[in-house]
Amino acid sequence: MTTQLERLRARVELVGAPLCLGVDPHPDRLPAGLTPDVRGVEAMARGLIEAVAANVVAVKINVAFFEAFGSVGWAALERVRVDVPRDLICILDAKRGDIGSTAERYAEGLFGHLDADAVTLSPYLGEDAIEPFLAYPDRLIYVLARTSNPSAARVQGLGVDGDLVHVRVARWVTERWPDGRVGLVVGATAPAELSQLREAFPGPGFLVPGVGAQGGDVDASVRTCHGAWAPGVVSVSRAIAEASSGDDWLDAAVTSSIAVRTRMTDAVVHSMSSAAHVAPNGGS
């Protein structure tokens, strides 16, 4: 049986770039023709995923944009998730973090009920918040290490004996779950932290948000995803989804996804040729 990591690796190879589509449909930022409500949010998510599927490895759907509408939004999320093409990895960006039987119930909602391939989780409560998710065989988990937002360093950047909190989180995750099923979320907007974490922890797959509208560096992000033992993905949301706010938004999204994919492929090729100078068998 093909494992989730093998699926992800094969898909990255096929697409030639670690591009993940970020799906964050805000009702106030929907394109022309869609109503600023849960129907518009669902229509945008569905249209976008269908249109750009061929150019991406994974979709990262942010649960908040559906949960804002309560049960009706969750019903929309269920429909959107069911129709995600089966050759894509479906990441539910939920950032949940609770303990014991409560974490079990969150895992049941995301891995059981919604059948996600991967989720994002918060590390603040320790392994009690992560382990119930590992009880579901062969799903992937991305633990928040260094996020892409302005106040990320408030807690993550506190100094711990010469390290920073986010480095301690990365070390803990890497050492405790070395089989590649647990990766790290590291924002592209902190390029120094991104490359330091990659250098220190070559094993885990990274989920890298913050490229595009948030200003993160595409090349640096792709380099940190490529060549790791567990493949990583770089998530791009608005630069694709909001490439146009007019009637042509789907065409614009496809064009933009091709452009980002091509740029990432170039970065992969460049990264491989640089790596070749150091280690002929590396960077594959």
Place this chain on the structure above:
Amino acid sequence: MTTQLERLRARVELVGAPLCLGVDPHPDRLPAGLTPDVRGVEAMARGLIEAVAANVVAVKINVAFFEAFGSVGWAALERVRVDVPRDLICILDAKRGDIGSTAERYAEGLFGHLDADAVTLSPYLGEDAIEPFLAYPDRLIYVLARTSNPSAARVQGLGVDGDLVHVRVARWVTERWPDGRVGLVVGATAPAELSQLREAFPGPGFLVPGVGAQGGDVDASVRTCHGAWAPGVVSVSRAIAEASSGDDWLDAAVTSSIAVRTRMTDAVVHSMSSAAHVAPNGGS
């Protein structure tokens, strides 16, 4: 207009104890007569809240136990929330933590759509995760500082220049939002941390889980809630909800809630008389 803090303070005075009912209905732990599915979960939550309402200040409903069933579970949560008696503070224990427009959407779901009086939030992403919730006037927020679970210290207990991460979180929250709307979650299972945090930060209201089945100390918890500028609450779940697993579970829950309330009232009285020796006007 009465503020939420004034409502909470008045309710604590009326009940005579800072007792909060924790509602964590796990389908595998429902009492006799209820089916282990979303209908059983809803029936248990409704029955429990209605039965013990007179003996508690607040209800803390854990979102995970409904979310596990997806949209159907969220619909049950909506019905449960609508029927929470209006004189109780309704805390949705969601532990959300995301950024910018995503955090806005979580706030819309919890404070807008579900009309919660209070929520729990994770501090790992800094103020970007908290501020969108403060945009809803007069709601309360409890930020996770020191949680009650075994692996709590993994991240929260990392040493930062002689402090611990959870102390830094408490200081940041206290200094940044001194108006009492933002309190702290501090587990009763870490009594040393609980009293240290209370001593260092007399201002913010505490939400103290972990009493009862998790083994936390009732008296110590009540002392940390009483006398603070912003009133706190001590959450008790299983010791009330699972006092009996038989047909008499509701009667047992009422009896148990009265016993816990009485014990807390005694602790409040004792705490006031101890305080009186030190400062005649303190401890009110």
